[in-house]
Amino acid sequence: MVVTRFAPSPTGYLHIGGLRTALFSYLWAKKNGGKFVLRIEDTDKARNSQEATQAILEAFEWLGLKHDGDITYQSQRDDIYAKYIQQLLDEGKAYRCYMSKEELTQIRETQMANKERTKYNGKYRDFKGTVEGVEPVIRIKAPLSGEIIVRDGVKGDVSFQSEDILDDFVIARADGTPTYNFVVAVDDHLMGINEVIRGDDHLSNTPKQIVVYEALGFDLPKFYHVPMIHNSAGKKLSKRDGATDVMAYKEMGYTPAALLNFLVRLGWSYSDQEIFSMDEMMELFDPKDINKSASIYNTEKLDWLNAHYLKNTPNTTLAQFLEEYDLVLASHDKKEILLDELKERAKTLKEMAALVKEIIHTPNSYDAKAVKKAFKEGFVDILNAFASKVESCQELHLPNDYHHLMQEVVDELEIGFGKIGQPLRVALLGKLSGPGLDSVMAIIGREETLLRIHNAISANS
Numbered sequence: 001m002v003v004t005r006f007a008p009s010p011t012g013y014l015h016i017g018g019l020r021t022a023l024f025s026y027l028w029a030k031k032n033g034g035k036f037v038l039r040i041e042d043t044d045k046a047r048n049s050q051e052a053t054q055a056i057l058e059a060f061e062w063l064g065l066k067h068d069g070d071i072t073y074q075s076q077r078d079d080i081y082a083k084y085i086q087q088l089l090d091e092g093k094a095y096r097c098y099m100s101k102e103e104l105t106q107i108r109e110t111q112m113a114n115k116e117r118t119k120y121n122g123k124y125r126d127f128k129g130t131v132e133g134v135e136p137v138i139r140i141k142a143p144l145s146g147e148i149i150v151r152d153g154v155k156g157d158v159s160f161q162s163e164d165i166l167d168d169f170v171i172a173r174a175d176g177t178p179t180y181n182f183v184v185a186v187d188d189h190l191m192g193i194n195e196v197i198r199g200d201d202h203l204s205n206t207p208k209q210i211v212v213y214e215a216l217g218f219d220l221p222k223f224y225h226v227p228m229i230h231n232s233a234g235k236k237l238s239k240r241d242g243a244t245d246v247m248a249y250k251e252m253g254y255t256p257a258a259l260l261n262f263l264v265r266l267g268w269s270y271s272d273q274e275i276f277s278m279d280e281m282m283e284l285f286d287p288k289d290i291n292k293s294a295s296i297y298n299t300e301k302l303d304w305l306n307a308h309y310l311k312n313t314p315n316t317t318l319a320q321f322l323e324e325y326d327l328v329l330a331s332h333d334k335k336e337i338l339l340d341e342l343k344e345r346a347k348t349l350k351e352m353a354a355l356v357k358e359i360i361h362t363p364n365s366y367d368a369k370a371v372k373k374a375f376k377e378g379f380v381d382i383l384n385a386f387a388s389k390v391e392s393c394q395e396l397h398l399p400n401d402y403h404h405l406m407q408e409v410v411d412e413l414e415i416g417f418g419k420i421g422q423p424l425r426v427a428l429l430g431k432l433s434g435p436g437l438d439s440v441m442a443i444i445g446r447e448e449t450l451l452r453i454h455n456a457i458s459a460n461s
């Protein structure tokens with residue numbers, strides 16, 4: 001059974017790079033009928049926060065990514081790590097190193113002065129005694145020559161020369177706390193994770209983790225290191241480009257479906273298909289198709305996808321989404337006309353919410369330029385002519401009903417459509433842009449239409 005994981009360090013919010021690897025791991029597990037587990041890597045007590053863990057869980061909840069089983073917290077597993085450290089000590093695969101900080105610094109400085117790679121010199125590798133008054137760190141015996149090959153599902157075989165990248169690295173600090181690469185390897189094994197999909201910023205950690213796996217006699221998982229996301233200038237994505245909190249995408253008005261679709265296409269493709277439902281993603285995703293080069297973040301693409309999903313979202317769901325913007329449309333009797341009209345126009349839910357408000361709230365001011373352009377000589381007569389038609393007609397429901405009345409005014413006064421359209425638009429919406437007027441009137445209804453026309457006449461004549 002395929003078991004994948006997402007293993008965030010809760011040092012801040014969940015950003016989209018992290019979410020993308022979580023999504024890839026989730027899809028791959030689901031495609032294979034496997035499990036996707038969540039491990040919170042909260043060993044760095046100074047930098048971790050409970051809020052950050054909550055933020056990650058909140059983002060998962062919003063996006064509908066469900067992890068299997070209980071969450072594993074590394075901070076609760078000290079006993080387990082201690083047991084494996086002891087095992088390595090007992091087997092002579094790890095040892096206590098009593099080197100003082102000063103000596104270590106001295107060695108480093110000499111190596112730097114000689115333009116050599118800085119590494120531990122192995123002084124205590126075969127030391128059998130103890131040194132009074134020094135709390136030792138524990139180092140693992142790493143292979144000091146030969147090569148370590150990471151058999152990567154995205155990058156192919158990546159070979160590292162041990163002497164270039166390894167030394168006997170620390171697996172437990174002087175206070176007994178285990179180090180990052182050690183606990184990752186132990187946990188991935190104990191949690192039964194056999195496919196690790198993560199950012200390629202971790203590739204250089206993998207040889208160290210392989211050293212731990214091998215020392216403990218664990219089977220290696222399959223690794224997939226996913227290239228980074230770049231901005232349009234080809235640089236690592238920064239906050240300014242959009243590497244923000246996943247929940248900020250919710251605030252900006254993106255839907256979960258659009259964001260997930262956007263993310264799956266950042267670094268993965270399936271022929272030239274752009275739109276993927278969750279079911280399709282689960283069916284088609286395969287990490288072997290992850291691109292070898294960095295992917296480019298593109299906001300227009302996200303907007304395009306979001307507009308697509310908005311158009312295709314049922315109105316009841318849209319109304320639920322809009323509740324986030326303090327809009328209760330459930331009881332609006334023209335909800336269907338309103339949302340049908342706006343889902344064709346808005347790129348984001350935020351934009352849609354703003355458009356809804358523009359329509360359903362009576363304007364309390366009029367855009368000066370629009371007034372100048374639309375309220376020209378004769379506009380009062382035209383608006384009055386239209387208003388009296390509306391007054392005399394009790395049964396007005398659909399956009400077409402209003403359209404007919406506009407048409408009648410145009411015919412009777414022998415004017416162009418613009419002559420009524422422009423002043424009516426400014427009267428109804430306070431400005432010259434916005435959705436189709438016939439829809440607007442059908443949405444706000446007969447009484448409100450009349451009220452807005454009368455308000456505009458008295459305010460502008």
Ligand code: GLU
Pocket residue numbers: 007008009041184197198199202
């Ligand atoms: N905790 C690491 C991070 O947040 C991920 C570790 C891993 O995926 O192996 O970057």
